[in-house]
Amino acid sequence: MFAAEPYVSKENLLGWANELGLEFKKLAVQKGEVFLKEKQRCQYFYFIEEGFIRLYYLDLQGHEITHWFSGENMMITSPFSFFKEETNILNFEALETTSLLLISREQWKALSEENENSNRAIRRLSMEFSMQLSRRVMSIHTESAEYRYLKLIKNHPLIFQKANLGHIASYLGITQQSLSRIRKRLAH
Amino acid sequence: MFAAEPYVSKENLLGWANELGLEFKKLAVQKGEVFLKEKQRCQYFYFIEEGFIRLYYLDLQGHEITHWFSGENMMITSPFSFFKEETNILNFEALETTSLLLISREQWKALSEENENSNRAIRRLSMEFSMQLSRRVMSIHTESAEYRYLKLIKNHPLIFQKANLGHIASYLGITQQSLSRIRKRLAH
């Protein structure tokens, strides 16, 4: 969120659409409206013409966690859901009356899959990159160090043969001493 | 890091390179070697054939913070430095003897800029997306809530007119009460 400058201007976007003969849908939402909800498939890449949006998700205790804020000329989507078939866990809430340009999955493809094989690959890389980052942001944002440690053991046990506990601790965002304490606690 | 499956297989990668007549450089690094250092421009998108890598950066107190771990068939780069001209702050350290395939910036371009305008745009979006996420991961990972709050005020003062303190607190990763306490403290 909050790139120093917007990714791409509205003019750019409309220019490209023109060249390709695409027409973007528009969406107007009222203040307070949640226009994309968790478990709904995210069908669009959203460009915010005007207004202000909050993306949030529910943590393990059911609390609303703000994942992102996004304003004029910014773009948002739920990467897992828009790029892949994965379930959307993000809620998109308008914090003020907002107008959006919608780029559908088909249009996105038209824009990006124009031709080359390699292009598809490169884009795939970028997307995966984004999705992993997104996962990691959520993880650091809300999960406890202990929980993240357990997840790491479960999903990537080999890491403990490769990296030392100091590295792992800082990966988890804690000191080595804290990690040591967590390990002791978990050993009953 | 640690996608459930590798982004792209080595075979894919070499296949595309073949089609385009590209040849990737190889790099072999010893255990313990830091083969990309902060302030050095990151010239490659790295594909790990074999081995294990740690990416770390120095926080405000000068502590090494592990940003990422990456192993066989994974890809890494320093997005700010590889995609843009920004200074690299990441150090790439081999935790075991590692062999890498290097995709230079020129090759990356050859792969991705084959033709369309729109493709460039789409890729730009993905890259920006990644870079912002990357920034946010680092921020949540090491900066205190108070520091992040101050940064938010400085960089996006308008947010305080748009979102309420509850939203902002959870964006910062803390409770509304804690934010309130921080605000009180800062008001002297």
Added chain:
DNA sequence: AATCCTTTTTACCCTAGGGTAAATGCATCC
């Protein structure tokens, strides 16, 4: 002005994790 509702602040006590420093463990090298 009185009421209702939402947002924000305070207060109390509790817990996770930090900082410093020392102690232990484990390899390696002589």
Added chain:
DNA sequence: GGATGCATTTACCCTAGGGTAAAAAGGATT
């Protein structure tokens, strides 16, 4: 075996932030 060096654990005390609950402060609305 002793010495050196790194990784890990423990211990002590401290701080940031959490949980619950209540109080205060703003808006709206009538």
